[in-house]
Amino acid sequence: MDGIKVIEIKKSVFADNQIDADNLRSELKSRGTYLLNLMSSPGSGKTTTLTALINQVKSRLKVAVMEADIDSDVDATRLHEATGVEAIQLHTGGMCHLDAEMTRQGLDNVAAKDADLIILENVGNLVCPAEFDTGAVRNAMILSVPEGDDKPLKYPLMFSVCDLVLINKTDVLPYFDFDMERCRKNVLMRNPKATIIPICAKTGEGIDLVATWIEKEVKDWKNK
């Protein structure tokens, strides 16, 4: 699609993903680039959330996005059109997750080498992406209200590896049996240090708090 770069990602040949992820983080540190790995179920609102977030921070941070997907370039096109920032599409060729080497292949194709913040929108899946360190500085995830407040009980690893948990689609809270306090407790049981922010990407509610979080993160990473 016009203006959208589509990269076909190859499966990693490196046996030790952890070493590769640590190396990637060191390289990103020396470049002054903060990489955020964003995960969620399909349909939780990753692309809408990113669009709202990027529009809030793009005047202060240089941002680029890598959209990982099994197929299609729906997300990269949508995001680029809505924000104007560089968005490339990573095709995983059926793979259900990204590891550090696959992430590196994506980063090599990002034109903005001086980006302050690169966001990796991982494959929509609460299982496999949690198992692989992508080399990102932090992991974040979106849980949407319709999915239910019990998800941290059922997908323990995902919630234990995430430093930021966004509870999206708060506008439909009246129509679902979703208890925000129960959800908080379930998330904190998996990761007591998690930052939890209820948001509504559609109306923009809470996005300013996410912007504040990410701007502080990027600043701390550069000064670390």
Next chain:
Amino acid sequence: MDGIKVIEIKKSVFADNQIDADNLRSELKSRGTYLLNLMSSPGSGKTTTLTALINQVKSRLKVAVMEADIDSDVDATRLHEATGVEAIQLHTGGMCHLDAEMTRQGLDNVAAKDADLIILENVGNLVCPAEFDTGAVRNAMILSVPEGDDKPLKYPLMFSVCDLVLINKTDVLPYFDFDMERCRKNVLMRNPKATIIPICAKTGEGIDLVATWIEKEVKDWKNK
């Protein structure tokens, strides 16, 4: 939990899953048992849908359920309490899908050897479960309204392997930008033979149609 059998599933050692799946289907055929593999994203309403469906068919069909999950026995407990039918929990030990051998390990633990219908609730994931034939007679999946009508574009394999697609949570259609006709077109693009049934598991809308579909399927399988 009381009354709930929890099985720790081992990873398959068989290289050729397809042969194993075909063998499993032959065995099920000779027993007169129909196995349905039900897939979806996390939080699409698999357990609620199964509960409503089973309560409609259990007087005519002997039903048992295998709930596959990374962890927890929330679903099996909930389903058994709400329907009274045998429900066992399969722990996949972090695995993101079930293959035929793993399904067989589950079936070996189902007490109701004379069940007409066994439903496998697969791990909540739109990617990996679609790649492995479990040995089921049919694959079914649930797409819920909040996930969006574009999901067949983004998870092509899942929609091409499913014979039955249930569109759940129709009660919240007014609150989401979800076009049922566009969704139908997207599903049929992946699988022109798919049966598509809009339902609301919470209110029971459409469950009678699902019951009619499954009862005909089970009858045809026995007479095949």
